[in-house]
Amino acid sequence: MREAVTRALPPLTRLFAGLIAIALLAACGVVRSPSMDQRGADSFEDDVVTARTLTEEFWSQQFQQLGRTYRPISDFIPYSGDAGPSCGDQPSVPNNAFYCPLGHFIAFDQGWMEGLWNEMGDGSVYVIIPHELGHAVQAQLRTDFTLNVQMELQADCYAGGALAALVGSGALTTDEGDEYELFASLAAAGDPTDDWLDPAAHGTAEQRQTSFVRGYRGGVGTC
Secondary structure (H helix, E strand, C coil): EEECCCCCCCCCHHHHHHHHHHHHHHHHHHCCCCCCCCCCCCCCCHHHHHHHHHHHHHHHHHHHCCCCCCCCCCCEEEEECCCCCCCCEEEECCCCCCEEEECCCCEHHHHHHHHHHHCCCCCHHHHHHHHHHHHHHHHCCCCCCCCCCHHHHHHHHHHHHHHHHHHHHHHHCCCCHHHHHHHHHHHHCCCCCCCCCCCCCCHHHHHHHHHHHHHHHHHHCCC
């Protein structure tokens, strides 16, 4: 993905058609997107900054339309392995990204996320960062959830809605293969079983992809 749109949004029929196929492929191993070697001058660091900046700008506009003020996250912290910041009494863990409501910050294992960027393409960054910013939005809206998986799937939906709006507004352009990168990233992060009562549940690959597509197709208001 790139800043400044020059191409149209890929047809949603292609996104839906690829959902099951990508889930199956990702379950068998790493899915390498057709465009991952064609990113030009884009770098991991560029994509991280762009994903954060544009997603926060999007939410600022959404809050303004509601007559409210969006509060940007206080910090955006890369860490390595288990040397990340704690959130209250919960220490950070390797191979993770998280939003901490106590300090209103986002932290991510840089080596892990850069590895996903290299393996799956830049679409992984445009799933992970908007998802975590979706949690920041939930905290500001004080949204209540009965189950953890409901919170996680709404954050996926928010990520899809924000991304579609950014592409539609001209802030981002899509490259060939981006839809595969997005779905592969969601599939890789899906739970192996459909246990909604698990306090750490995030949703299966198909559930996460479906939630993302709901937001992508209908906007954040459908989340």
